[in-house]
Amino acid sequence: MVKYFRSLNGKRYPLPIFFPDATQAVVKTLDSLDIVNTQTPGVLVNTYHLYRELGGGLIKKFGGVRKFMNFDGPIISDSGGFQLMSLVKSKNGKGKVSDIGISFYPSKKRKILFTPEKSIDYQIKLKTDLIVVLDDFTPPTASYDEAKVTVERTIKWAKRCRETYDKYYKLGDGPYLIGVVQGGKYGDLRKYCAVKLAEIGFDGLGYGGWPIDENNNFDYRSAEIIAECAPDDYLLYGLGVGKPHEIVNLHKMGYQIFDCVLPTRDARHERLYVYNENSVKNIELNDDKFYSYYVPSKQKNYLLNEPVSKVCDCLLCKNYSKAYLAHLFRINDISAMRLASIHNLRFYSILMEKLGRVAGDKYIK
RNA sequence: GCACGGGUGGCAGAGUGGCCAAAUGCAUCGGUCUGUAGAACCGAAAAAUCACAGGUUCGAAUCCUGUCCCGUGCA
Numbered sequence: 001m002v003k004y005f006r007s008l009n010g011k012r013y014p015l016p017i018f019f020p021d022a023t024q025a026v027v028k029t030l031d032s033l034d035i036v037n038t039q040t041p042g043v044l045v046n047t048y049h050l051y052r053e054l055g056g057g058l059i060k061k062f063g064g065v066r067k068f069m070n071f072d073g074p075i076i077s078d079s080g081g082f083q084l085m086s087l088v089k090s091k092n093g094k095g096k097v098s099d100i101g102i103s104f105y106p107s108k109k110r111k112i113l114f115t116p117e118k119s120i121d122y123q124i125k126l127k128t129d130l131i132v133v134l135d136d137f138t139p140p141t142a143s144y145d146e147a148k149v150t151v152e153r154t155i156k157w158a159k160r161c162r163e164t165y166d167k168y169y170k171l172g173d174g175p176y177l178i179g180v181v182q183g184g185k186y187g188d189l190r191k192y193c194a195v196k197l198a199e200i201g202f203d204g205l206g207y208g209g210w211p212i213d214e215n216n217n218f219d220y221r222s223a224e225i226i227a228e229c230a231p232d233d234y235l236l237y238g239l240g241v242g243k244p245h246e247i248v249n250l251h252k253m254g255y256q257i258f259d260c261v262l263p264t265r266d267a268r269h270e271r272l273y274v275y276n277e278n279s280v281k282n283i284e285l286n287d288d289k290f291y292s293y294y295v296p297s298k299q300k301n302y303l304l305n306e307p308v309s310k311v312c313d314c315l316l317c318k319n320y321s322k323a324y325l326a327h328l329f330r331i332n333d334i335s336a337m338r339l340a341s342i343h344n345l346r347f348y349s350i351l352m353e354k355l356g357r358v359a360g361d362k363y364i365k
Numbered sequence: 366g367c368a369c370g371g372g373u374g375g376c377a378g379a380g381u382g383g384c385c386a387a388a389u390g391c392a393u394c395g396g397u398c399u400g401u402a403g404a405a406c407c408g409a410a411a412a413a414u415c416a417c418a419g420g421u422u423c424g425a426a427u428c429c430u431g432u433c434c435c436g437u438g439c440a
Contacts, residue, residue, distance in 0.1 A: 049402085
């Protein structure tokens, strides 16, 4: 099993590692120093969004996204494949998917064609430390036949991505190259996809698609199938995963890399994550419920002069009271979102620290 | 002082004779949030006898008269 995440500049970071989403090269409401101070090692940026907003010139001028956002830690990039769902496959989506790639119209005058080759080319320009193949997202509602189409296309595209990557680097020398497993809830498709991707050859596999069903249950089975099919020296990446207990469970299957919008989006929407213990040492990740949500201005007694969490050593918890944070949310000041985002990111970085030390085998529901 | 314009739920603001016990937005309350077109979205409740007094009319927030406020312009 891989023990460290290696960045392009040769630095090594302990696993597991969680990358908050800085889709447009910014974690909303935070700057790069804020991120460092939450002890979050790295961030994820999105190829599609950066390509759309910046094109290639500016990134080239800065020599990569790292220097552009002045962030020293590892940066990984998503291929833009997930945008299929929100931009093209959604009800109001304008654009289409063909074997060539994904075309989309961000405005009436502009058409963007995203191909596997283009995605890899651009990610390499971004100089990110881990890049992801362009995949064809399997919608959660897909029938077996529909899912199969996306899987076949995902495999074909993955091969083209690998070929493009090979023009720049030898696998193992450059940024990590991650294949993405589609197939929805169909176990045999997941297995087929994972095996085929491993034949092409990558540094790791990602658990792609939409892992939550209509009843909000996480699809652990698919995650497990992928983990079982992946070669031992592969990195396993839970794309878009997830809630803290979901990360704990995937980590037990061997997943080491995660990214998710939840901690930061929830923070902006006034949902803070709080460990149900008074010291980091006492946090028991195998407990059914080792954390709770805290919504500052919605508590019965919210004007309390005490920190949001006694476990936490973030900027918020070390300096400000629940009452003050509630006030900031009530007056809708942006600093409420910043402080909450900082807090939630520290929650996740503490989780990673705990996971790095604890190995269990029991699942949390 | 004169001339215009205006006074409608907590706030903003539609509506200019009947379909207006009065739209809508904000605020309030509840919920959702998983490779971020999200400081977003969904839902709910409550709240105005439409400045005041009189008049016209079968019927007025809506027309007329007077009074009181507010704004803009001119003296």
